[in-house]
Amino acid sequence: MRNSRGFLLVGALAASATLLEANISTKEQHRIQEAATVIREIHATPDKDIPQELWNDAECVLVVPSLKKAAFIVGGEYGKGLMSCRHDGHWSPPVFMEIGKGSWGLQIGAQSVDLVLLVMNRSGMDKLLGNKVTLGAEASVAAGPVGRDARAATDAQLKAEILSYSRTQGLFAGVNVTGGVIRTDPDDTQDLYGKAVTPRDVLMGGSIGAPPAARPFLEALGAAAVKP
Numbered sequence: 001m002r003n004s005r006g007f008l009l010v011g012a013l014a015a016s017a018t019l020l021e022a023n024i025s026t027k028e029q030h031r032i033q034e035a036a037t038v039i040r041e042i043h044a045t046p047d048k049d050i051p052q053e054l055w056n057d058a059e060c061v062l063v064v065p066s067l068k069k070a071a072f073i074v075g076g077e078y079g080k081g082l083m084s085c086r087h088d089g090h091w092s093p094p095v096f097m098e099i100g101k102g103s104w105g106l107q108i109g110a111q112s113v114d115l116v117l118l119v120m121n122r123s124g125m126d127k128l129l130g131n132k133v134t135l136g137a138e139a140s141v142a143a144g145p146v147g148r149d150a151r152a153a154t155d156a157q158l159k160a161e162i163l164s165y166s167r168t169q170g171l172f173a174g175v176n177v178t179g180g181v182i183r184t185d186p187d188d189t190q191d192l193y194g195k196a197v198t199p200r201d202v203l204m205g206g207s208i209g210a211p212p213a214a215r216p217f218l219e220a221l222g223a224a225a226v227k228p
Helices: 002-021 026-043 052-057 122-128 155-159 186-193 199-204 212-224
Strands: 060-068 079-087 095-100 112-119 132-134 141-143 162-168 171-174 181-184
Touching (some): 026 060, 026 112, 026 162, 060 095, 079 212, 095 199
Antiparallel strands (some): 079 095
């Protein structure tokens, strides 16, 4: 009887986990896969990649894939992405993030762009985990250096809390995103975890496991931030 109860409990937990994971939409799953692809593809070309030292030193990485130029023309829309932070030497389960219109949006010059933001210190991370942060005003940001060696970075880049990059039409380069507004996306994050969780608990708490749907992003990030 005791064994039967144990099997029933395991079955109930498995069914519950399946239901929770079913909450994530196809669009959210696609966004995770796209974010993973962005990281893998830019890291595949070292001469045009983020310098390895910066990958290894970053506190958090935020990837916003396939951000449409039209999203900045039609009011009230946001680009959406995924962010993970280092916790105890490992990449945390990710949370969904939103980035809103900035003065740079209409200057990108392409219909679609991938954004990669590296948060370089604890101060920048704490700001992004607040309600919202305006880049350049509340958190210092600079276009990041590209290439194998980070020693060519300027003083402004070395001191910035956030380094920003864009990829469009095959070109990967640092980009100025001053004026953009970043905030957490609680609704999509709840879909991913099946319950209401705070971004800080996910990214820094250490008690919340990564859902299977998030593994492609974490695997790509882990491969990028490891010295060859």
